[in-house]
Amino acid sequence: MSDQPVVYELPVLPLKNAVLFPYLLMPLSAGRPGSIAAVEAALATESKEVLVFTQRDGDVDSPLQGDLYPIGTKAVIRKMSRAGEGHLELLVLGMERVALVKLDTSEPFLKARVTPLPLPEDKSSEIEALQSALIELAGEALALAQPNAPQELRGLLSANEDPLRLAFVLASMFSFDAEKAQALLEAPTRAEALRLVHRYLTHEVQVLELRNKITTEARSEMNKEQRDYLLRQQMRAIQQELGEKGGEQAEAEQLRERLEKADLPEDILKEANRELSRLEKLPPGAPDYNVIRTYLDYVLELPWRKSTEDSLDIAKARQVLDEDHYGLKDVKERILEHLGVLKLNPNAKAPILCFVGPPGVGKTSLGQSIARALNRKFERLSLGGMHDEAELRGHRRTYIGAMPGRVIQAMRRAGANNPVLMLDEVDKLGRDFRGDPAAALLEILDPEQNKTFRDNYLDLPFDLSKVLFVTTANALDTIPRPLLDRMELLRLAGYSEEEKLEIAKRYLLPKQLKETGLSAEQCSIPDDTIRWITSRYTREAGVRQLERAIGRVARKIALRFAEGHAESCVVRPDDLIEMFGPEPFSQEQARREMPPGVATGLAWTETGGDVLYIEATLLPDGKGLTLTGQLGEVMQESAKAAQSYIWSHAGDFEIDPALFRNSGVHVHVPAGAIPKDGPSAGVTMATALASLYTKLPARSDVAMTGEITLTGLVLPIGGVKEKVLAARRAGILTVILPKGNQKDLRDLPEHVRNEMKFVFAERVEDVLRAAVPQLGERMESAKTHRIDHAA
């Protein structure tokens, strides 16, 4: 070795993103003018040598000394060809490692002065160990990266003796990136170089293993699916061979056929088809399979466009209604009106009717009768006690066991989109944390909204606008206002005795006879017997008890016939005691004698009207006003108003004012167990108190009702028909009513109107004059007296 290191100068090829190792061939392409000039200069020499240095940054186009790694490779150009203008393809072979001394960047190409940097030649057992480890690792990596790699490749690896060459080969085989490759080229010892390669290769193997794992997993998943598919295809083929249709396939096909035949609106059909194609993709065992099938069944069964033909024969409808129900003129008129509208405009919105009335007056059967008259389907759903919105609107299909709501279910049962849908007991809707069914009803009953009613289960718009909704209720006060607002109220007041008699003769008796198998000849129940039953054995606004009683009579007669010792018989009122035992209700007979302080009031109850007596008594040396008989607040207040009015007009009634100061009053309203409320007992209270303080008895054959004000006005009240009927039942034929209620008398049957006497009161004085005749006289004289005095 000379002291002076060898230094020579050669053209330089700067390399982007790659490192040329000694001993290795590398194809290169040269495009930069500088590189082309360098190659041409090198080729012009005898030995065709160039220097190859790797750029630190691949994006630099004209590198300076600092842009190149200081260690590179001297190479010989083995082959050169031109791929096009200004583009060279080269094959270069690395010769030796060199260190850069000085880079000459003058034009036209880079030249460098370099000094050879011989490759390290250290030997140790570590190197041997690393070498064999590397060969093994490389084999592994090769197997992972290219399972089909030619055997020779592996042979080359193991046959290699020079550890550095092995390192270089591996580096280029696994395409190390430039930085790593450069580090390998610069390695000062073989051990270092091998360690580097080992480290990189280990990482590479891990990455490859992971990649392989991922792909095999993906593949095995796919394989399972493919396998299932294949098996299913085979099963189908076998079934076809056997002449059986694949279960689920047949099902899907059936559904498709039905879909094609069904007359569905376009958007519904689209949705149904989408669900069907989902179904076809599912194996029949899938949990969704049944869900979708039931859903499709439902969609198919719903009457999307199917409607029944309305019978528009008004005369016939009237006849049907009359056949089924006696009386109820208003309701029948309203139905016929709607029929008339339908005749002129077939697309008319159906009204939403609400029948309000006591139990047993025939609200529900009226619904059926309407359906019959219109020739529509009838469906009924009871809302009583319903407290879950989902019952009306259904559950979304995501829930297990989801069902459509009751409305859609009813539509399915009806099989037509224009049935009469009766929502029974709308006043008995419940509500709780699950939601408020009344709110859902708002949508259903709104003609503006129910054209596109969306059930949660179906999630498709269903047209409810053709449905004739009929709701029933016993009382209105529990129905939410917005709901009440949407409905057309039709009141069915209780029936009068005469009406009941007619109903019994026309419907109840024939029905019961038929049920017991008797003929009209075998058992006849004359009118007075029926009257006896209605007055003594039943107390109701409707006719249910009456029907039961007639049924009992019929059964007793039937028993006699069955025992064989009876011929046709006529049931007399006297026979009733024998049959039923003593009368359970004493006739609400007017009290014949009434002491001062008692007045006859009239009350409205859910079962019709009732007569009630208000009793007042003085408590000498007592104080204030005591009220008993389960009176509500409004009623208590009206009692106080009555007392104040009497007190303030004590002079007019010639009452000693000391009475008010020195004694208390107790007012009691029997029957004590029944809660009562409302302002309509005001006039009765006033009458009772006036009678009490004046010690003049009120007339026992006069009943009264009306609200009073503190200044003595009498205000109109509700339930006139029921109250008047109750008075008549009790045998009281004179009724004092507020003047404002005069118009309500039209609701009364004509014979009742003719039979009864009505007094219309504007002021409390009018009431007192009619109810307490002696007081009336006293007031008259007081008046004349006052006039005299004034004169």
Next chain:
Amino acid sequence: MRSRTKIWAFADDAPALWQPSADVYRTRDGWLLKFDLAGVRAEDVMVTVRGRRVSVSGVRRDLIVEEGCSYYSMEISYNRFERSIEMPADLENARVTLEARNGLLLVRMITKGNQEYV
């Protein structure tokens, strides 16, 4: 300049950069080896025989054909070369003669005569 593909390769014997092709003949009195060494000057070739191994090494220096011309493409390998051939018999004592003919190097090795001499 960048690596065109990820192809890798390496040359066999380290310092040499290329290997000439060779034919081997059996002759009546020994062996004839023919090397494809066109364009190599006679003084740049060295033949060594060590045991059964015959090696030919040297340098092919490019000769510039004309002034002012430049390569359009290049396929011939230049620079150092070496080719070793393992012979079936020991040739250490063979008589070796070299002849350059039309760009081929003929290496003649006569063994019979030697044996006769012994």
